Amino acid sequence: MAEDKGIIAELFWKINEPKDKNNMDDLEKKHTPVLEFPAKVKKGEAFELGVKVGSMPHPMQNAHFIQFVDLFVDGLYFTRVNFTPVVTEPKAKISVILSAGKEISAVIRCNLHGLWKSSYPIRVE
Template sequence: MQRRDFMVRSALTAGGVLLAANQVLAQKEKDFQGYYDVDKELFANINRVANPEEKTTLEKKHAPVIEAPDKVKSGEPFEVTVTVGEIVHPMGATHYIQRVQLYVGNEPAGRVDFSHQFNEPRARFTLKTDKPVTLVVREYCNLHGLWESRKQIALAD
């Protein structure tokens, strides 16, 4: 009989803990939504600039800017600098860029993680290639989701 009592009490305790945790999470989400005007659609997909000629303020602050040569020599190293936003993204305790990831085509080529307010959201990578490639940069903002930019790199003659 003691084992059965233990099992029942354990189940009731676990249920109570889960219920309390769900209430805390619901309250945090409510507080979060009340304090920040967060559009949940930003977290549904990868965000990209819709119209490069007329960027919104959100796009100007979040779309990664890729600085790299348009053409490179086969097998020679070249620099790629990524800045989060044309208007550099603010970094604070409650709104910040968590990471920047660089891909060469579909292959991971580098990642930089940021620690909240102490960093400027900028990363530098050194790459080399022996064929034309597409650089893909993805960055993640804790309030505005995942953003992506691309740049074509050709081989110099």
């Protein structure tokens, strides 16, 4: 394994998800991606997908920051947003066009605390 530079290995080398979405601890609140979009979207029409990390602000300093968020529909990757410490916040709005899909997922990576995932149901009609 590469030299540890503050990485929390037990979190970094797996995909983390909150144990209980309705009762998250501060670590989970700071890392779990939050997605906002209409509950029902029209097939083939653009809609706005908002993503932020997380429900509690996460540091964006050089030593500790959110590197990116990857987005998936039904487990298939469709885009990535990269973030830069100090000059960006870990949030974005993206115009998305789907022809099908039942679930949108996001996976973020913190440079110290690793990958964190959340999934949301969506209706594409």
